[in-house]
Amino acid sequence: MKRSLAVSGKYVTLVVATFVVLVPLVVVLFASFKTTGEYGATGPLQPPSNWLNFENFVDAFTSGRMALGFWNTGFILLFSIIGTILIGTMTAYALDRFDFRGKRLVFFLFLAATLVPGVTTQVATFQIVKGLGLVNTPWSAIILYMGTDIISIYIFVQFMQSIPKSLDEAALVDGASRFTIYRKIILPLLAPAIATVVIIKGIGIYNEFYVPFLYMPSRDLSVISTALFNFKGPYGAHWETIAAGTMIVIIPTVIVFLALQRWIYNGVTAGATK
């Protein structure tokens, strides 16, 4: 008796939690399909009368310039991820496979940097990015995403420690250069770590708001976050359109999550605890 009470209690809490998570999202989905008149006349919990009313989505997508947002996000994503992988794997290679004077100092510099939350230094970082002439170009975001990424270096170093060093030695004996070893042995074997970094980095960049908001105020450079944020002004009262815009931003995340669930869990645990 007591046992079954505990079991049902467990499921009750799980179901309540599910509602708490899903209801706020589902009502926005409802709103995104409603016409203006319908939105005014019905309560938020009421489903839309026509599930195929995509007018709000079209409106949000075109007048919110969301295609541009996706394009800019994709551009920044591509270059920052390539940069992060190259820089991260090369640094990890140097730190794990070489012994050199100053290695401890380099480790210390990377470790200490994790203690400095990015938001605290933006006031001063902004002046540097401005000095480099990068404000209002996508390169400001790209260089910042590459430069502040210490987590991926950790992930690569951790993973590289599990690749046997005898592989490098064998290749060296066969006459391979250091770069060949990096290119032909290390990089391919790091594939799972690279996948992890691509996922957590990709999600992070897709969701980032602070950096594009601060460094790329031009409307032509708006990424998905800032494009959505811009709905706040002109659409203040048009919740159907805002709801549709919100859904346009959320849907890719849902798809990626459903497709890559297990990878994402692993990636996030690897990224967050290091």
Place this chain on the structure above:
Amino acid sequence: MTTTKSNPLRGAPGTAFARLRGVPDPSAIPDRDPSRRRLRLRNRSRLTPWLYSGAALLLLITFTYIPVANMIGYSFTNWDGLSRDREFVGLDNYIKVFTDPRYWQVFLVSLYYFVASFVQIAIALYFATILSFNVRFKNFFKGVLFFPYLLNGVAVGFVFLYLFQPGGTLDTVLGILGVQDPPHWLGDPNIANYSLASTSVWRFTGLTFVLFLGAIQSIPGELYEAAEIDGANRWQQFRFIIAPGIKRIISLSFILAISGSLSVFEIPFVMTNGANGTSTFVIKTIQTAFNFQRVGLASAMAVVLLAIVLIVTWIQRRIVPDEDVNLS
């Protein structure tokens, strides 16, 4: 361990054979007349690791260390961020941050988020525990709990702006439950911060949950079996196996909670723009620096924030020493 020095093949040509034959290694003796070629090769092998880590170091120094140094410098000036001249004003900016209520009040706002993160840790711990045992639809529940963490912060802001509207979702649900006169969730300064902090709990519980879940799963299963044979109930299993087993990650969560609650930005910025007493440290810093052109003052605020985070981390390291910082 492979090192450039101990590997004979990387040195100047011939040294490996010399060593094999028992001839003293010429590179070990101070070189009177080194050939150019040998010098170049040796330098290159010493440079190699720097070539590989150079880009990362350059970015790290340019975008982390120089800004920190500059920021400390700016914080003693009255610089506006634009003009060439700036005056040294000593500790004026710091005095202002600590005495002017408009500035130090943002610390109080952090307290809401700090307390909320305890709620977040408790909820995450509860669900991580029950979902690491046998539960039907386990993966579905796991997915649902984790999913909000992946969402775009601006989208979350809009979703909850919609939820908290007068006559919106929350009011409707409460109406069904019989609550007649709901407060203005975001408009009432006494409540707005609670609403925002609970939005933050909604958004970030999934991360804490997944971290705990991972830690619990790394506890060997035999421990539970042994405990069950000994007649331990679930609570005892939690108390004596799970809680000690994930101590480290729990303490890490508290540190993340403190630095997280000091650096809250997106949710209040999108939802209230800092109105009704919901301005946080970061919102205030950005407004001070970029809207009011007081870079000196904003830098002082940022230095204070950084100092708090560093002190907290230092205290945590003292209380719960990290067993395995196994990087080098």
